Amino acid sequence: MKIIKVDNYNEMSRKAANILASQITLKSNSVLGLATGDTPLGMYKELVKLYNKKELDFAEVKTFNLDEYYGLSIKNSQSYYYFMMNNLFNHINVPPENINIPNGNTENIDKECLTYENKVTEAGGIDIQVLGIGVNGHIGFNEPDVNFEAKTHLVILDNMTIESNSRFFKNKNEVPTKAISMGIGTIMSAKKILLLACGESKADIIAKAISGKITPEVPASILQLHQDVTVIVDKDAAAKL
Numbered sequence: 001m002k003i004i005k006v007d008n009y010n011e012m013s014r015k016a017a018n019i020l021a022s023q024i025t026l027k028s029n030s031v032l033g034l035a036t037g038d039t040p041l042g043m044y045k046e047l048v049k050l051y052n053k054k055e056l057d058f059a060e061v062k063t064f065n066l067d068e069y070y071g072l073s074i075k076n077s078q079s080y081y082y083f084m085m086n087n088l089f090n091h092i093n094v095p096p097e098n099i100n101i102p103n104g105n106t107e108n109i110d111k112e113c114l115t116y117e118n119k120v121t122e123a124g125g126i127d128i129q130v131l132g133i134g135v136n137g138h139i140g141f142n143e144p145d146v147n148f149e150a151k152t153h154l155v156i157l158d159n160m161t162i163e164s165n166s167r168f169f170k171n172k173n174e175v176p177t178k179a180i181s182m183g184i185g186t187i188m189s190a191k192k193i194l195l196l197a198c199g200e201s202k203a204d205i206i207a208k209a210i211s212g213k214i215t216p217e218v219p220a221s222i223l224q225l226h227q228d229v230t231v232i233v234d235k236d237a238a239a240k241l
Contacts, residue, residue, distance in 0.1 A: 001210065001229045005238045009198045012232050013042025016130070016196055019230065020047060021056050023128050023192070029060040031120075033129030033187070034088075035140075036065070036080045039196050040130055044088040051092045058094040062123050064116075066131070066140040066187075068102040070109070070154060070178035078168055079104060102152070102180035113152040113180060120152075120186060129190035133197050136160045137205050137218035141181035144217045150185030154178060184222055193226055198234040206233055207240040 006012050020043070024030050034040070050056040065080060074081040081101050089099055100119055106112035120126060131139045136158055142149060143158040157165075157177055166172040187193070197206050209220035210231065223229050233241070 001224065001226075001231060003210065003238075003241070004230065004232045005241075006232060006234050008234055009042055012196060012198055012234050013046050015232055016040070016043040016194060017046030017050065019194055020128065020130070021050055024056060024058070024061060027127065028057065029062070030127045031062045031064065031123045031125065033126040033182075033190055034063050034065050034084065035130045035132050035196075036067075036083045037132050039132040039198060041087060043130070043196070048088065048091045056092075058092045060098075061094050062098040063089075063094060063100060064120055064123070064126060064182075065101040066129075067155075067179050067181040068104040069176040070104050070180055071176050072104045074105070104180060106180075109154050109180070113154065116180070116182075117152045117186065120182075126186075126190040128192040128194060129187055131187070131193060131195045131220075131223075133195060133202060133205060133209060133220050134161055135164060135201055135205055137209055137220045139184075139187060139195075139220045139223070141179040142184050142187075142219045144219060148184040148216050148219070148222065151183040152186060153181065153183055155181045184219065188222065188226055191228065193223060193229045195220070195223065195229060195231045196233075197231070197237040200236040200239065202233075202237040203239040206231075206237050210241065 068080045072079040141155045162175045166175050208218045214221045
């Protein structure tokens with residue numbers, strides 16, 4: 001596991017974008033695993049800058065998002081489909097047919113999860129998976145539990161996750177209680193993993209994930225077993241390392 005400590009969020013975002021840019025430069029048809037939320041937002045802005053300067057071409061890239069809220073329409077401004085379109089995909093030249101995001105409005109959840117998992121396999125697996133980390137240690141929406149769910153599945157969201165995500169909604173009651181998420185096995189099958197964290201609120205969980213016991217109670221701790229993980233943390237998130 002390679003740990004890169006930086007001074008601030010902007011530096012974290014630039015370094016993360018450069019890692020993805022290098023991946024795409026070396027392999028034009030790279031398969032990217034992408035995350036949503038505040039943490040990767042700066043990275044996406046940096047990637048758009050590189051594209052606008054004609055330093056990066058997404059024409060052959062395929063993408064798979066980690067997760068999506070269950071029950072939200074793609075038109076809902078809090079859906080991860082909406083987030084990705086507005087913050088990245090609408091600003092680069094990735095073909096629409098190469099964009100994969102779980103369908104949160106599916107009428108057949110089992111079929112949706114299986115189909116999504118099969119698409120990842122058919123694409124040859126994920127070359128580099130971007131992850132954030134929840135304050136409870138979740139990656140994707142894989143919440144603390146007694147068992148690691150291996151494949152794409154429906155998740156009942158932890159109260160801590162709902163509370164944390166309520167800042168994006170008018171009130172806590174509007175936050176979906178379920179989500180579709182890649183499983184731990186899917187994430188761990190990625191050839192490379194890039195974990196991003198910033199802010200003092202992540203210091204405790206980063207320390208547990210990187211140097212603590214490997215346990216389903218801290219889902220991100222499983223990353224200690226992966227052969228190629230890069231962690232980029234700002235000085236606040238790295239405070240307890």
